[in-house]
Amino acid sequence: MELRRRGKYILFQFADRLLVIHLRMSGRLEWGRKLPADRVRLSFRFPTGTVYLVDRRRLAQVEVMEHFERVLGPEPLGDLGFLHFATRNSRAPIKAWLLDQRNIAGIGNIYAAEILFRAGIDPRRPAASLAEAEVERLRIAIPEVLTEAIAAMGTTLTDATWRGPKGELGTFGVRLSVYGRAGEPCPVCNTPIQRVEIGGRGTYFCPTCQR
Ligand SMILES: [Zn+2]
Numbered sequence: 058m059e060l061r062r063r064g065k066y067i068l069f070q071f072a073d074r075l076l077v078i079h080l081r082m083s084g085r086l087e088w089g090r091k092l093p094a095d096r097v098r099l100s101f102r103f104p105t106g107t108v109y110l111v112d113r114r115r116l117a118q119v120e121v122m123e124h125f126e127r128v129l130g131p132e133p134l135g136d137l138g139f140l141h142f143a144t145r146n147s148r149a150p151i152k153a154w155l156l157d158q159r160n161i162a163g164i165g166n167i168y169a170a171e172i173l174f175r176a177g178i179d180p181r182r183p184a185a186s187l188a189e190a191e192v193e194r195l196r197i198a199i200p201e202v203l204t205e206a207i208a209a210m211g212t213t214l215t216d217a218t219w220r221g222p223k224g225e226l227g228t229f230g231v232r233l234s235v236y237g238r239a240g241e242p243c244p245v246c247n248t249p250i251q252r253v254e255i256g257g258r259g260t261y262f263c264p265t266c267q268r
Pocket residue numbers: 243244245246247248263264265266267
């Protein structure tokens with residue numbers, strides 16, 4: 058068995074088939090410790106231990122397929138030079154553009170908000186309106202934010218659904234600058250953080266720092 062990831066999909070490659078899991082909003086994979094049966098939606102046993110899919114809201118998707126077939130953009134921790142031309146042809150708000158997995162695969166709602174804050178870009182701006190220097194700030198902010206979040210084991214919100222593979226809590230939540238902080242002061246300039254909806258998703262930003 059080989060374990061891989063592509064975008065937000067986790068791929069368990071077995072000899073004759075592929076098990077593909079997308080955790081969505083509430084799912085997580087745990088390894089090792091025994092979990093109560095009512096919390097486990099799926100488990101698979103390996104010679105060295107058991108992997109459990111824990112998913113209280115039952116939003117995770119599990120599929121068995123022969124080959125992985127999804128139209129996904131490049132990985133956000135790879136070479137992001139393509140951003141300079143890829144953003145040029147889209148009128149979509151840059152926040153929605155970042156969440157569209159066909160453009161770039163693996164950025165979710167929390168991190169899109171934090172990336173745009175780090176890059177100082179208003180999430181409502183059309184992707185094509187970004188100047189070269191702004192795209193460059195985005196290119197730098199994407200791996201910075203994601204690498205820091207991964208090092209912190211991700212973001213466990215107050216619903217506590219997200220945990221690491223051994224049940225660890227993700228500690229990036231305390232370092233969120235804008236996500237979920239509507240009305241709180243911006244950590245840079247003290248302007249109250251605003252919340253708007255873009256493409257049906259809650260979006261948080263600082264109207265002073267993000268232009
Ligand atoms: Zn600010």
